[in-house]
Amino acid sequence: MKVLKFGGTSVANAQNILKVEDIIKKESLKNKVVVVVSALHGVTDQLIKAAESASQSNENYLQIIKNIEEKHLDLVKELIPILDQSSWLSFVKKHFNDIEEICNGIFVLGEFTDRIKDKMTSYGEFLSSNIITARLKSEGLNVLWMNSAENITTDSNFTNAKVHFEATEKNLLQFLNENQNQIILAPGFIAKDEKGNATTLGRGGSDYTASIIASAINADELQIWTDVSGMMTSDPRLVSDAKPIPEISYSEAMELSHFGAKVLYPPTIQPVMVKNIDLRIKNTFDPEAPGTLISHNLKKNDPENEPIAVGISNMSNIALLTLEGSGMIGIPGFSAKLFQCLSNEKVNVILITQSSSEHSITVAIHEKDIIKAKSTIDLAFEDDLKLKRLEPVKIETGLSIVALVGENMKSRSGVSAKMFGCLGNNGINIRAIAQGSSEKNISIVILEKDIKKAVNVLHEEFFESEIKQIHLYICGTGNVGKKLIQQIYDQNEYLKENLLINLRIAGLSNSRKMIFADKGIPENDWNDWNQHSEEASVEKFASEIISRNLRNSVFIDVTASSEVPNMYEKLLKKSINIVACNKIAASSGFENYRSLKSITRNHSCKFLFETNVGAGLPIIGTINDLIRSGDKITSIQAVLSGTLNFVFNNYNGSKTFSEVVAQAQKEGYTEPDPRLDLSGTDVARKILILAREAGYSLEFDDIENENFLPQECMKGNVQDFYQSLTKYEDHFKNILHQAKNNGKILKYVAEFNDGKAKVGLQHIAPESDLFHLYGKDNIVIFKTLRYSEQPLVVKGAGAGAEVTASGVFADIVRSV
Secondary structure (H helix, E strand, O other): OEEEEEOOOOOOOHHHHHHHHHHHHHHHOOOOEEEEEOOOOOHHHHHHHHHHHHHOOOOOHHHHHHHHHHHHHHHHHHHOOHHHHHHHHHHHHHHHHHHHHHHHHHHHHOOOOHHHHHHHHHHHHHHHHHHHHHHHHHOOOOEEEOOHHHHOEEOOOOOOOOEOHHHHHHHHHHHHHHOOOOEEEEEOOEEEEOOOOEEEOOOOHHHHHHHHHHHHOOOOEEEEEEOOOOOEOOOOOOOOOOOEOOEEEHHHHHHHHHOOOOOOOHHHHHHHHHOOOEEEEEEOOOOOOOOEEEEOOOOOOOHHHOOOOOEEEEEEEEEEEEEEOHHHOOOOOHHHHHHHHHHHOOOOOOEEEEOOOOOEEEEEEEHHHHHHHHHHHHHHOHHHHHOOOOOOOEEEEEEEEEEEEOHHHOOOOOHHHHHHHHHHHOOOOOOEEEEOOOOOEEEEEEEHHHHHHHHHHHHHHHHOOOOEEEEEEEEOOOHHHHHHHHHHHHHHHHHHHHOOEEEEEEEEEOOOEEEEOOOOOOHHHHHHHHHHOEEOOHHHHHHHHHHHOOOOEEEEEOOOOOOHHHHHHHHHOOOOEEEEOOOOOOOOOHHHHHHHHHHHHHOOOOEEOHHHOOOOOOOHHHHHHHHHOOOOEEEEEEEOOHHHHHHHHHOOOOOOHHHHHHHHHHOOOOOOOOHHHHOOHHHHHHHHHHHHHOOOOOOHHHOEEEOOOOHHHHOOOHHHHHHHHHHOHHHHHHHHHHHHHOOOEEEEEEEEEOOEEEEEEEEEOOOOOOOOOOOOEEEEEEEEOOOOOOOEEEEEEOOOHHHHHHHHHHHHHHHO
């Protein structure tokens, strides 16, 4: 014999009840079944609302009752054949007259006791079960209605009555032995005390009824039919990729359920768990789905290859109470006194953690219990508090508990490290930790606002080994930004297949507009993204990224803005990785540079800026590798401006200097204002960054800059700049001829030696490594302790939107 229980959503309306009917028909062909049903969806809450309204002298209770009655009358009309409807319509009306009489009494007395509450709410299951039984009989099924209230005996603890199991089991066995119908259908939730008063079984009461019956008759299996396909690896409302759990042990199910898994309420399944009866959770709306089997008898072929965890559960609206002080140390019974005083006030302790020094103890409770918990602790420890042996109770609110559950965590090393590591890498601070010696559950307390991010991070780490979701926020949609975005779309399939990462562009911003899309901006939409955007500001863009709090977030700065780098510290402190093409932060004051580096270490995030020097060339990465391996850089000689190299490679007298610079700007080699390149400011920033990455403490003002531009060229706007270049053409020709007359060429060179740096235009002889440098190429020549005789050379294209974007792209991949 099997026991089938159908919840409120399964019997919400006639259409759903017909699905329930099909399931019962199919199952009853193979087995005798006991069917337990809940009230129609929402009816229990409405009955309570009607009674509460009556107790507050609000006559609206009559309308509420009428609405519930209409719902049941309509159900009869939809399910019961016309010839049989009259008696069942009268049945419904009679009981709603009784409900109205009860509420009238509540209205007069202004009192709504727990005893009356049980009487009121018992009507929900009583009515639904009778109507469904009538429907099955009309279909010719061999079905009998059983009044659970007459067979399940409890104490008089109304709204949460305790079952007298011995008497209940005797009653149920007697009833079922006397009635051999193929289908027994019973209401859940309801019972009676020894005086015959209606009682209810509390939260999860219908599940409890089914579990009690299954235990009493030693059923082959208890099936709980609901609106989901079994227990899930996590809450699907938080994790879109949550998966059904095919099978799970009772102990794992209890752990998951305790911390908020909504499918089961732990006390309700105790009777079948004790009897070693299998429990299966099934979906009424997808009956062919396998659901979840909960059993003591699971066969694990190869435990070493089984998943470490089975699921993640969470519980919100949690508060932490911490009691600490020297008066606790070495005092026997202190914890017992704390728990006893909380128990006396019916404050449920969800989680406990205590330091080994015994100097403090922390408990997690529901936020709604804070006031009475503090009051009872203050009273119980009044003398200790007065004498300063204890500090006043510390209260923290706005918290949630997240639990990672699985029997296979036992004796597996590194599980906690993996859990805490992935949370730390995403900036999620853990307020408290608890783990039992059984090692089936690691529970942590975190801020409520981090719950979605934390659960997704853990789910990805433990259940989605296939592909890691990366959320990108790109600031800057100019030449480099556009190329980068297209490269991301073009390469994403390769990254998913080979590196198991999926890049989602979750936000875009330029100086005017910004847009966010947590699921990613589709490739087909990004070209016209600003049509669906909002007005942008750098502060607002950064704040929104932090507010969205998505896991594995990367902020990408492909602007030349001096404002955007001001947001780096704020983002890094939230463990958001930063990839910067923008040189301003890394070349700012040394203290700011050092501070940003320190923040990345303290907050387990990355600040990468390879493209600050040499576009996509591996220059900074090479320095980092040399330093990490114990080498020391003694000197650097470099041509670091693809723009200036392009300009002086193409300035041969056939075109004016102004025309060559304009050509460089047109081809995308210069900054929007070419003076940043030609003044040497950009090159100075680059050599400063290289020197700092090599371990030297330099400021920008320490760099000697031998400027070749006349001062007038630096005044006015860009148009004025080009006019000045034309005016001073003879000056530029003279510089060119001086080099040519000596058989040399012009290169703008950056040098670092003996802790000092300088930049300027130099005459380069044919035998120099810098001579054969063409187009927009860069070159960096490192001399180190290990590369002292034969220098280490990095050479290649050092400018252009395409190669710069590819360098940024490489940093993005490195950041995750």
